[in-house]
Amino acid sequence: MNSSLLRSWLQTLGLQLVSGLGIALAAMGITLFAVFALVSYTNLHSSLQADVVGRTQFLTEVYYSHGIERLTQIVGRQGFSDDSGRVLYFLEVQGSEADALAPTFAYRDSGAGLVPFVLSNLSSEEQLQRKMFAETKVLDGGVVLTVGRFFQDELDAINYLIGNVALVIAVFWLGAMLTTAIATHRALMGAHRIGTELRAIMQHNLEGRLHPDTASPYVRELVEVGNEMLEYVSISLQGVRSVSDNIAHDLRTPLTRLRNKLTQLKPRVPREHQGTIDELLSDCDDLLASFNALLRISMLEAGSQIRTDAKQVSLRVVIQDVVEMYEPVAHNSGVLLDFQAEYVEQIPGETDLLGQMFANILDNAIKFTPSGGVIGIRLERSGVEKLRVVIADTGIGIPEADRQQVFRRFYRGEPSRGEHKGHGLGLSLVQAIAFYHRATVELQDNHPGLRVVVNFPVSLPKRT
Amino acid sequence: MRVLLIEDDMSVADFVASELALKGHNCECASSGTEGLLAANSARWDALIVDRMLPKLDGLSVVKSLRDKGDLTPVLILSALGEVDDRVKGLQIGADDYLVKPFSSEELLARLEAIHRRLAPLGADFRTTLEAQGLRLDLISQEVRREGRVISLQPREYRLLEYLMRHAGKIVTRSMLLENVWGYHFDPQTNVIDVHISRLRQKIDRDFDYPLVHTVRGAGYRFGDE
Numbered sequence: 001m002n003s004s005l006l007r008s009w010l011q012t013l014g015l016q017l018v019s020g021l022g023i024a025l026a027a028m029g030i031t032l033f034a035v036f037a038l039v040s041y042t043n044l045h046s047s048l049q050a051d052v053v054g055r056t057q058f059l060t061e062v063y064y065s066h067g068i069e070r071l072t073q074i075v076g077r078q079g080f081s082d083d084s085g086r087v088l089y090f091l092e093v094q095g096s097e098a099d100a101l102a103p104t105f106a107y108r109d110s111g112a113g114l115v116p117f118v119l120s121n122l123s124s125e126e127q128l129q130r131k132m133f134a135e136t137k138v139l140d141g142g143v144v145l146t147v148g149r150f151f152q153d154e155l156d157a158i159n160y161l162i163g164n165v166a167l168v169i170a171v172f173w174l175g176a177m178l179t180t181a182i183a184t185h186r187a188l189m190g191a192h193r194i195g196t197e198l199r200a201i202m203q204h205n206l207e208g209r210l211h212p213d214t215a216s217p218y219v220r221e222l223v224e225v226g227n228e229m230l231e232y233v234s235i236s237l238q239g240v241r242s243v244s245d246n247i248a249h250d251l252r253t254p255l256t257r258l259r260n261k262l263t264q265l266k267p268r269v270p271r272e273h274q275g276t277i278d279e280l281l282s283d284c285d286d287l288l289a290s291f292n293a294l295l296r297i298s299m300l301e302a303g304s305q306i307r308t309d310a311k312q313v314s315l316r317v318v319i320q321d322v323v324e325m326y327e328p329v330a331h332n333s334g335v336l337l338d339f340q341a342e343y344v345e346q347i348p349g350e351t352d353l354l355g356q357m358f359a360n361i362l363d364n365a366i367k368f369t370p371s372g373g374v375i376g377i378r379l380e381r382s383g384v385e386k387l388r389v390v391i392a393d394t395g396i397g398i399p400e401a402d403r404q405q406v407f408r409r410f411y412r413g414e415p416s417r418g419e420h421k422g423h424g425l426g427l428s429l430v431q432a433i434a435f436y437h438r439a440t441v442e443l444q445d446n447h448p449g450l451r452v453v454v455n456f457p458v459s460l461p462k463r464t
Numbered sequence: 465m466r467v468l469l470i471e472d473d474m475s476v477a478d479f480v481a482s483e484l485a486l487k488g489h490n491c492e493c494a495s496s497g498t499e500g501l502l503a504a505n506s507a508r509w510d511a512l513i514v515d516r517m518l519p520k521l522d523g524l525s526v527v528k529s530l531r532d533k534g535d536l537t538p539v540l541i542l543s544a545l546g547e548v549d550d551r552v553k554g555l556q557i558g559a560d561d562y563l564v565k566p567f568s569s570e571e572l573l574a575r576l577e578a579i580h581r582r583l584a585p586l587g588a589d590f591r592t593t594l595e596a597q598g599l600r601l602d603l604i605s606q607e608v609r610r611e612g613r614v615i616s617l618q619p620r621e622y623r624l625l626e627y628l629m630r631h632a633g634k635i636v637t638r639s640m641l642l643e644n645v646w647g648y649h650f651d652p653q654t655n656v657i658d659v660h661i662s663r664l665r666q667k668i669d670r671d672f673d674y675p676l677v678h679t680v681r682g683a684g685y686r687f688g689d690e
Binding site: 252253255256257259260261263264278281284288289292293321324325326328329332351352353355356359360363366367426 | 476566647653656663
């Protein structure tokens with residue numbers, strides 16, 4: 001995973017966090033708002049109702065105790081608005097000289113309740129459309145009393161209040177979102193910084209540590225844990241190294257002694273047995289060669305990969321040298337080496353290791369290619385960030401099923417046993433050296449023969 | 465040659481000392497880093513053989529403190545370590561050659577003589593021709609003649625011959641050739657060097673009465689007679 005991918009992933013995570021929180025907070029705000037509005041409107045409704053019912057009650061009592069005259073005195077005949085201008089009374093006396101009086105107002109009776117109540121001023125053209133809460137009551141003697149209650153002012157006041165509440169909630173929500181987004185961004189940038197630093201440590205120097213300078217206690221904890229882990233990795237790595245070093249020392253020293261004693265023994269044994277000593281020496285050397293290769297593979301695999309600021313090496317020159325070195329060997333086997341290379345960038349590398357790698361690949365190719373065959377060696381660019389070395393022979397190839405096996409230590413393919421010399425570590429070493437250079441090795445079919453493809457990265461991910 | 469050997473493994477020390485004595489060299493031993501440094505400072509030596517892992521003071525530190533004082537005695541480092549940068553580290557610190565255990569006595573002697581000669585009188589380096597037993601190598605025109613007849617060589621064959629002739633009469637091992645003629649230090653699985661030598665022989669030895677490049681069994685090659 002490269003750095004930009006990590007970054008976008010972290011951003012996505014941050015976005016998810018912020019948007020999740022945003023939705024939750026918004027839902028809470030809307031619920032709060034809805035409950036507040038419902039309670040406000042319900043309160044208004046019941047207070048209006050209580051008012052209208054109370055007034056109707058009072059006027060009904062006036063009518064029954066003091067008669068129509070007193071009622072008329074209070075409410076007027078056709079319509080009367082009290083001082084506050086919020087209440088309107090209508091009084092009709094059915095079957096009386098009511099018709100003689102021109103009505104100044106007309107209203108539509110819609111029964112009691114919170115209703116759109118259209119009130120028209122008949123004396124002028126102007127249409128007053130005002131909402132009103134009204135109750136109509138028919139009293140004995142054909143008297144119809146209507147009590148209406150305007151509520152626009154109260155409604156406006158409540159709407160204003162509710163509007164402000166909505167505004168406060170919205171401002172609070174925005175503030176919370178902004179704070180969360182900033183906090184999340186900071187925390188994630190901390191994580192991003194740790195990722196970047198870890199990558200740099202992995203690639204350049206395993207002894208490096210994360211910087212603890214950060215404001216967030218969580219990130220600080222992460223840094224501490226990360227550093228502890230790096231410490232642990234360093235110690236285990238040193239452990240592996242010192243074990244290998246000790247094995248090297250403990251096993252090679254007695255082998256040295258054995259070889260030395262054999263050398264010293266050789267001139268002292270009868271001439272007819274000297275051949276045996278030579279064989280023993282040769283066995284000793286084979287054993288040591290296997291052992292050296294094994295030790296080297298372990299060290300390459302256990303150690304850190306090559307530093308990106310290591311010495312730059314020309315693959316072209318190394319391959320050219322190895323091809324030149326093996327040309328007479330190939331010639332003796334009747335095999336042609338065909339080397340073609342593009343001019344490409346140098347890579348950070350260890351010349352001796354790269355030489356060993358190409359020597360092993362070429363050595364195999366020559367061993368398994370019959371006389372008259374051709375081995376093509378190509379160095380070319382593949383894509384923007386990769387160099388590819390292809391060594392393709394026309395030999396016996398490796399069956400697809402065996403292609404992963406051949407990288408295993410001491411594995412030797414069926415056709416190579418007995419027929420050819422070798423300790424079965426050649427390709428393991430190739431892979432270990434490739435790993436050390438951050439390269440990959442692929443085996444492909446060359447129809448017929450084997451194609452060994454080594455892919456080298458050119459520009460390693462830069463520090464951001 | 466007076467050689468100081470700093471080695472803590474008594475068996476290896478004994479082997480090296482007896483092999484050196486067989487060739488007529490004079491060898492003294494020190495078994496720890498501090499003892500070795502003391503011995504190195506207290507007398508003049510023709511060459512030092514220093515083991516890398518030593519008690520008290522490791523081999524590299526011994527070499528470093530000698531070099532820091534301007535002591536240029538040739539140093540050959542012995543080591544059981546074969547890690548990637550070990551060799552480079554040893555050479556960077558000022559050692560002249562680096563040999564990984566186990567080694568054959570021939571390899572050790574050949575390398576020891578090579579580094580010893582490196583400090584030999586400078587006159588040798590101003591030669592413009594190398595000549596031995598009727599073979600003449602012109603270092604300027606890079607022309608090779610044997611008994612007056614011009615022999616045409618490939619560049620690598622020329623460098624191989626030049627290296628052999630510069631060490632005429634001495635054994636050079638296969639890994640010395642790989643390191644000095646090709647500039648690589650690794651284990652070529654096949655005897656690549658042998659094939660190159662046999663090509664060279666085809667050109668310089670085939671049509672003549674006696675061979676100039678000899679194979680030394682179990683060791684390497686030698687140009688001319690001992």
